[in-house]
Amino acid sequence: MSSENFEASAGGADSSVAEFDIRQKSALDRMQHFLHGNPAMVPVIILVLSVAVFGVIAGDRFFSMFNLSLIMQQVAIVGILACAQTLIILTAGIDLSVAAIMVLSSVIMGHLSVTHGLPTFLAILIGIAVAMGCGFMNGMFVTRFKLPPFIVTLGTWQVFLAVTYLYTGSQSIRSQDIDNSAPLLKFFGERIFVGGAVITTGVILMVVLFAVFWYVLNRTAWGRHVYAVGDDKDAAELAGIQSDKVLVSVYVVAGFICGLGAWASIGRVGSVSPTSFFEGNLDSITAVVIGGTSLFGGRGAILGALFGALIVGVFSSGIKLAGADPQWELFAIGWLIIVAVALDQWIRRVSA
């Protein structure tokens, strides 16, 4: 055997240099990566798809500017509640009392201005202050007494509802009485005509709130602290964040948003109605979850909640206009929640 041929036996072996295993990326993998980088895109894609699908099934009655703007009006109040709910959920909490705070605040606004004749503007300020006080109460129970937010707000939800019913005797204040003595209460019911679309000032309030809180959460120290506390409270504290103060402030701000929602709800409903929005708390959580915000805290984009609320509105309108039984709406929204969370889990498992 000649010495020049000593490597001939290795000729059949793999001669490539040691390297990482790179598979060809499938379209699905690329999708997973893209969504991981842009979490708010999931609800946007679902929204666009659902509008397209219902546009085909339900036809022009659904796919008109008028109906699409009507959906905006229908989701405005739940959207505003979902804005407040997002703040709480980002801190790994949950707030079952948002709608109860809103209804309590709205009956206070109504009774102070219509029944007791206070200047409407003052009544609105007091109503918002009460809502912030309710939020403060939630925040104190969560931080001082270290109670889980679910339990605290399960309790205060019922307490606020009871106070509302006791205060009003469950009676509504009529639309006509509000027109006569406190028309400012209906400010957020004013309609604006843009082409074939009709939007209300309440819809504008919702959009502005989301824009403001998008900025606050992404571009201010307070906003980053909210994410930090929600992601890892201990780490946030080690980094010098006073997490209890941040938590209390989040609940107060959520209360403030509910107070604005109360004002907007009077414009939407027309009357001051203690029995309306009974399931507003669950509707707001649905919007946030479909919008892709993680219930474990610290992850999610606030605009997701806006799209989440719109998706629910589109399903609700589309299913009705397609002529299906209303039960199918519950059925579809229920599955949507589960699919949204499953999708979120899948995106989180993204691998390099």
Next chain:
Amino acid sequence: MRTLLMSSIAAVTVMGAGQAMADAHSIEACLITKTDINPFFVKMREGATAKAEELGMSLSTYAGKVDGDHETQVQAIETCIASGAKGILITASDTKAIVPAVKQAQDAGLLVIALDTPLEPIDSADATFATDNFKAGELIGAWAAATLGADAADAKIGMLDLAESQPSVGVLRDQGFLTGFGIDVKDPSRWGDEDDPRIIGNEVTAGNEEGGRRAMENLLSKDPGINVVYTINEPAAAGAYETLKAFGRESDVLIVSVDGGCPGVQNIADGVIGATSQQYPLLMASLGVEAIKQWAEDGSKPANTPGLDFFNTGVNLVTDQPAAGVESISVAEGLDRCWG
């Protein structure tokens, strides 16, 4: 341990007090309502309390947390039996499931009267004091048809119902309205199975303003030409009116409703609602309290209204635009007799 001790002492004290009252021959009665948040039940409780005071009876009141809270009502019945009450007035949340608990009370010698909502079967209660909800619907249906006159033949009707689960009160009013209007209702135990082209659609409202507004929006999206709207109650009607105002249709659509609460009757005067069927919860409650007294004294049970399987506490059509052939009372009289 300490709280247990305290509550035991409290319980003994209460039992002692109950004993003392029984010694004074005060007849005890219980009132169990679906909730205590609906003005209808608030009024019913006020009526029962006033009557009990007048007759020198003692009345305990209980309510479910929300409409449909069956468990709390069963507990309330058990508490009433244990307290030695002579009778129970109940508006049942679950009209079928409550029957065994009612039977238990009857076996213990209590008179059980269903108020407002009949049990299933209706004779499970010793008596039922209720509004004839079918009749209430029929009155507003007949009024709407008479008011439209010849136009009734091509009316476009929107139906604003209570809930998807189709509770009996909602079905009776809905089917009564359609019958009064002259529409074939097919199966009278369900709404929504009619095929008359004049019906544009059924939407649910949960019986509040927000639900009424949303439901009316959805119906108008289906067909903007709707000109007659049936509503399950007056808050839903107020919500529907807000939508009609937003669509600029408030002056050419006829809204009819059922209940006769004071804000609802006021809304007739203000042109929001065309006509409403007024019912009388105070009367149901006070008649019920009287019946329990009678039962405690001589063991006699109240009789039904002839031709019906319950005692009809009456219903009146309230409107400021009387229609030929439909009996009605004025808004002034309606306001005089309204509740809530």
